[in-house]
Amino acid sequence: MIGMPLDTTLRLLAKARGLNATDIATAIPRAGVATVSAWLRGDKLPGKDQLDALARAFGVPAGALLSELASTLDPARTQGEHDLLAAYRALNTRQQGALLEVATGMAGTPRSAAPRKAAAKKNKR
Structure with missing residues (x-):
């Protein structure tokens, strides 16, 4: 969702x-x-x-x-993007990180450090 x-x-x-x-x-x-x-x-x-x-x-x-x-009104967002975001949100923090690593690797774009730091901080709790 x-x-x-x-x-x-x-x-x-x-x-x-x-x-x-x-x-x-x-x-x-x-x-x-x-x-x-x-x-x-x-x-x-x-x-x-x-x-x-x-x-x-x-x-x-x-x-x-x-x-x-x-x-839902964003004309630039495809159904695939909606589906990917819904799947991402259903994952735990560790799974989200792994998915981002795979996606950024496939796209050839570097992943920013901020989400990793936030995820690492969240996992320590």
């Missing part, structure tokens, strides 16, 4: 913050409880201003809320 759909993200954030649709609606201009409930069910998408207000209400960047939607 590339990311979570917006409705899933909103439901998880609401649950984590102990908020219901009524609570969220009070923080969003021109959005009633029925509208917020539709967002949480995935029946509707919020507009840009509403998305910004949601992000503020949950304390997260607006881009984080739409990462799944944005990735």
Whole structure:
């Protein structure tokens, strides 16, 4: 899975913050409880201003809320790239490192040191 759909993200954030649709609606201009409930069910998408207000209400960047939607709308990303990213995310850190080594070796591109250092640090925990 590339990311979570917006409705899933909103439901998880609401649950984590102990908020219901009524609570969220009070923080969003021109959005009633029925509208917020539709967002949480995935029946509707919020507009840009509403998305910004949601992000503020949950304390997260607006881009984080739409990462799944944005990735599916990227015309430059092929289905193979989506599949590769989904497979990569299903792996543990060591497997991700091995896959990156193989991929960069095949592509003939040097792998940056930053991801290796982050992975090494994560494995020490």
